[in-house]
Amino acid sequence: MITVFIIDDHPMIVAGLRSLLDGMEDVNVAGSCGNAIDSLPLLKKTAVDLVFMDINLPDISGIELCKKVRKEFPAMKVMAISTFSDRGYITRMIDNGASGYLIKSASAEEIKGAIHTVMSGGLYLSLSMEQLLLNPNTTAPGIIPVLTRREKEILGLIAEGLTNNQIAGRLYISPLTVDSHRKNLLTKFGVNNTAMLVRFAVENRLVE
Amino acid sequence: MITVFIIDDHPMIVAGLRSLLDGMEDVNVAGSCGNAIDSLPLLKKTAVDLVFMDINLPDISGIELCKKVRKEFPAMKVMAISTFSDRGYITRMIDNGASGYLIKSASAEEIKGAIHTVMSGGLYLSLSMEQLLLNPNTTAPGIIPVLTRREKEILGLIAEGLTNNQIAGRLYISPLTVDSHRKNLLTKFGVNNTAMLVRFAVENRLVE
């Protein structure tokens, strides 16, 4: 019997996941929670084997929460859930201790398979063929590059329409520095102007 | 008693919505379907009052399906469901006959309220305060401007990262003409650089 817990702020997803999991005879849903901070005390109370965790939570990011959970409960497995098959997020979640990554369009069978893969010590990645075929952007050979904190920050400001000078003013750094970061972003993304950069960033939910 | 039908390709959402709707005493879930084309014959068989419809379906867009449903079954109400509170989509769905727009993070109470608003002839828009506060961009007073055919075409090419010269070459027109269109786009959108233009366009699904 596998005891699972759900952390997601979308009631529809929680109800759906719970309903799909309830239909599995060897899975027991211990509870659910709509945010990160309240979830940790709840996890202490129950002996949970596996946590389903949305990567976009209202308070702290899934990545942070994953790190915390793995630190406090090393035996507990983490299955990240997300709307998108976002390569950048996937790798970052895995790096921070997640054992699986499931997209919200997963079927009951896929979820079942994912649970068993993860519980037997494996790594499950939900990159189904449909996603690969239907979303060429998110899954294109262009892997989402690893950005530094500063680069992400500046990418966000670029996408908001600020110029190098405005960004420099906002961050109290030289416009030349902003320009360097901007050039690094272009290089990392393999694009050659702002339009492509912003489009890529918005489509891959790196901004917003 | 209100008979509803769900069209969504995400099993988790279908299960979740079904579970939340089953908990309402005056609602009866007649069935569900994972794509647009198979849904129409199913709707013919049952007397459905209200259809919950994802705006992103694998085959045809929610907007097209909404149009079709309203044409074939004029008495049937359509409730659009989406992950985002995207103004562009909302208006287009409403224009094509939808009576409501619900985001997937809606609570059971919100869904209940939406159903009753719609069934009593009203228009329900899920633009909760959190969304308004968290996503100032998608909900800004900025109405989507009316673009001409040429402007839409050029906007698409700008978002693909082409320069004025490249666009001119592609369309066999002068770069100066492209520049004029580009300036008109900036004016119509009320923005002052390409970054904002592309972001707005991508977020409002004007490109892709």
Added chain:
DNA sequence: TGGCATATCCCCTAAAAAGGGGATTTTTCT
């Protein structure tokens, strides 16, 4: 057939970004 929106083309200047270098300090991790 006259008006109106659209599309086309042109002028000018200033600002911003792209593309190419290189160098130094500060964090971060081991």
Added chain:
DNA sequence: AGAAAAATCCCCTTTTTAGGGGATATGCCA
């Protein structure tokens, strides 16, 4: 403590965009 990564800053040139302005053709519709 020392290496590696990140962040900072600077030089140069060319291309592209932004922000003004205006003008002519063309298709559509009432």
